[in-house]
Amino acid sequence: MLRHLSAVCVVFGLMLLAGSKAIAADLFGGTPSVVATYQLGTPSSPAPVKVPSPNSAYSNVDNFLGAGFANGGAAGGGGITRLVADDLTPIGGGTVTTGKFSVVNLSANPITARPRIRFYLDNGGVPGNVITGFTFNPITFNGNSATVFNYNATGLVIPNAKFWAGETFDNVDATSLDGTTGASDADLNNLGQAIFSPAGVGSSADVAFETTAPGAFLSNSPPGSTFNFSGNPPANFGWEFVVPGVPEPTTLSLAGLGLLALVGRRR
Secondary structure, eight states: OOOHHHHHHHHHHHHHHHHHHTOOEEEEEEEOEEEEEEEETTOOOOOOOOOOOOEEEEESSSOOOEEEEEOOOOOOOOBBBOOOEEOOOBBEEESSSSEEEEEEOSSSSEEEEEEEEEEESSSSSSSSEEEEEEEOOOEOOOEEEEEEEEETTTEEEESOOOOOEEEEEEEEEESSSSSSSSSHHHHHHHEEEHHHHHHHHSSSSSSSESSSSOOOOOOOSOOOOEETTTTOOOBBEEEEEOOOOOOOHHHHHHHHHHHHHHHHHHH
């Protein structure tokens, strides 16, 4: 009987491990499309009329502040940076169909690297259990620029609560002769995320998170600490998540007005 129970426990444990690995799959994102490109040092340039994508659960990709933050941390020929993440509070959760992320290149020269994005549940104000992640093909980022990319987010489910979205960069390129993009550690340390604020849908506190060491961090509770820029600029980066069924902000506003009208009638 005891042997039978032990066997059951082992099988159940393996099932849990398999489930956790499936949840934390590193999904292949292909090559994301460019949505907008900005010049560093010039807020909201170019400045067309922009609105969040329909059914956005969170959107902060329209108000570029002209600045960015580089991840840093690549050293010793490791070919990968630290991970930097932002806390995001959406207006609803669910299955994401498309998403947007940003990349900034603080160097004057083009740099080719792989962006790798990761998502985590919140754990008391820092990233906790990993949700999933995407790794994209190598992309060449123009010098002194910030770029917003759109990608197919199949496989990503976000909570209706605060969570974390992070990004790291490496120089892996399986199609090249030496297996790299040619970007050095010094090159990679010029890459990071563009700063946008305020969010058009949802909200983000003035806080970001940076890992202590470089790495891919498709794992629970990456070691690191929070930081900000003392409010100037806000520590908010460019992210967007489209979740079908999430009501438009205008619809929420109208619903709120309707409730106020009902309260007024009851009085």
